[in-house]
Structure formats: C-alpha cells, structure tokens
Amino acid sequence: MPWRTTSRLGTFCGVFRRQALDRGAMKLAVNKIATGHNADDIAETILMNILRGDIARLKRCTSIITGDESDENEASTIPRCKPLKYAYEKEIVLYAFYKRLDYFSTECLYSPNAYRGNIRTYIKDLERLRPSSIIDIIHSGEQLIVKQTAKMPVQRVCERCSYCSSMPICKACLLIEGLNKGVPKLGIGKTERYRKEMQKQDQCCSDQSLCHCMKEKLTVKEKD
Structure with missing residues (x-):
C-alpha cells in the first residue's frame, strides 16, 4: 500500500469483497x-x-x-x-x-x-x-x-456504478477514485471530508505549477 498506516487496510478488502459477492451472485442468479x-x-x-x-x-x-x-x-x-x-x-x-x-x-x-x-x-x-x-x-x-x-x-443507487448505497456515490467508487488520484487514504475517511479533499485535489491538478501529481511525473521522467 502507498502509505505507511495499515490500521484501515481492511476497508478496501471488505468493501470490494462484499460488492464482488453481490455482483457474482447476481450473474449466477443466486x-x-x-x-x-x-x-x-x-x-x-x-x-x-x-x-x-x-x-x-x-x-x-x-x-x-x-x-x-x-x-x-x-x-x-x-x-x-x-x-x-x-x-x-x-x-x-x-x-x-x-x-x-x-x-x-x-x-x-x-x-x-x-x-x-x-x-x-x-x-x-x-x-x-x-x-x-x-x-x-x-x-x-x-x-x-x-x-x-x-x-x-436511506438506501439509494450509486450515481456511478448503480450499486446500492446509502450515499450518492458508493464506498467502492470513492475508494477507486482515491486510488486513481494517488490519495487512497482519503477514501477511508468520512464522505464530507473526502469530497472537500477531492475538490482541493482537482483545483490543484488544474494548475500544473501547483500539481503534486505533475511534479512527481516530471521527476520520474528526469530520472529516466
């Protein structure tokens, strides 16, 4: 995992495992x-x-x-x-x-x-x-x-993957978004804090001079 803290690594396993069981059972008509x-x-x-x-x-x-x-x-x-x-x-x-x-x-x-x-x-x-x-x-x-x-x-449907969720966006989609943006730990926290951090991340990435992701990519290219 890309961060040192391992106290909440089970969150990823649990969320994806439960959803995989549901999706697999639906395909098999269980x-x-x-x-x-x-x-x-x-x-x-x-x-x-x-x-x-x-x-x-x-x-x-x-x-x-x-x-x-x-x-x-x-x-x-x-x-x-x-x-x-x-x-x-x-x-x-x-x-x-x-x-x-x-x-x-x-x-x-x-x-x-x-x-x-x-x-x-x-x-x-x-x-x-x-x-x-x-x-x-x-x-x-x-x-x-x-x-x-x-x-x-209240149960609803995820706006992204159509899986049942108590939030507009299900936990699995939030975790995946955090992984894709290089901030996996944010997906584990509370939804409201997660959204604010994602907004900051989007604003940061819109300005290449401030974007940490872009700086890391440039550093890797220079090393290569």
Whole structure:
C-alpha cells in the first residue's frame, strides 16, 4: 500500500469483497449467499459496532439472515445467511482437520493492525477469564433493541456504478477514485471530508505549477 498506516487496510478488502459477492451472485442468479461467519466473527462485529456507536449495523450483525424483504435498511442486494453463527472458530477448524477437508488457514498479513484485530485480541483475553464470553456477547447483542426513532441511512443507487448505497456515490467508487488520484487514504475517511479533499485535489491538478501529481511525473521522467 502507498502509505505507511495499515490500521484501515481492511476497508478496501471488505468493501470490494462484499460488492464482488453481490455482483457474482447476481450473474449466477443466486437468491441467497451463505457465508462462513462463525461465533468469533459475530462477537467481534457486535463489539466493534457497539464501540463505534453504529446503530445501522448493530441490528443486522446478530441476525442469521440479513437483506431479506423485511430489512429495509440492509445495503446488500441479495440476502445473506450465516449458518455457522453459533459455531466457534476452533470447532470448525477441528472438524475440518478431523474430516481432512481443505480450508484456507492463512491469516491476512494486515489483520493484526486492523481495528478488528484489536477487538479479536480483547475478546481472546476475555475468554481466558470467562470461557463463555463469545456466546455471551452474541446473546447480549441479540437482546439490544434499536429504537424506531433512531435515524437509519436511506438506501439509494450509486450515481456511478448503480450499486446500492446509502450515499450518492458508493464506498467502492470513492475508494477507486482515491486510488486513481494517488490519495487512497482519503477514501477511508468520512464522505464530507473526502469530497472537500477531492475538490482541493482537482483545483490543484488544474494548475500544473501547483500539481503534486505533475511534479512527481516530471521527476520520474528526469530520472529516466
């Protein structure tokens, strides 16, 4: 990655992966997507959403099926089901090992530095003190009720790629724009700040004497 900070690299992977699943399922005419999220994953997501105060995601992260017709605020175009919701990660690994099943066991290189990585470490520490912590967190998340008065994001269609989004331009398009303009970190931040920075970037690039992109290109040519 073109910048040193790795704490939010999972943003790119998550955004593009979710959209790829939806687009691939649509091409195959699939009516549901079964994911391998286990109890450890669900507990991590619940705790992440609580700490971030993310009301919109807090409700659906505990549901076994999300994105159905009754879920008006779900961003996915195709319903997802999580059949392994109450299965521990270690149980799944032991089963795969016992049955000699092939499974992907390599951990992402950036996960220890990601926000989820910190939450995972915290939950593992809790497990040492209270072995039932993971299931306890899941049950607690299921009992949390979002008030009807809470303001939820309205789903719309992305102006660029026509993918469903809660913003005029979806997150994937914002990330791609940031990458193309050489400022990938901006696509991770808040949308309003991102737009302002993009406007500054466009104004800068309109004046070649100020444009950093043009200066970098000239420097490369001189070296060649």
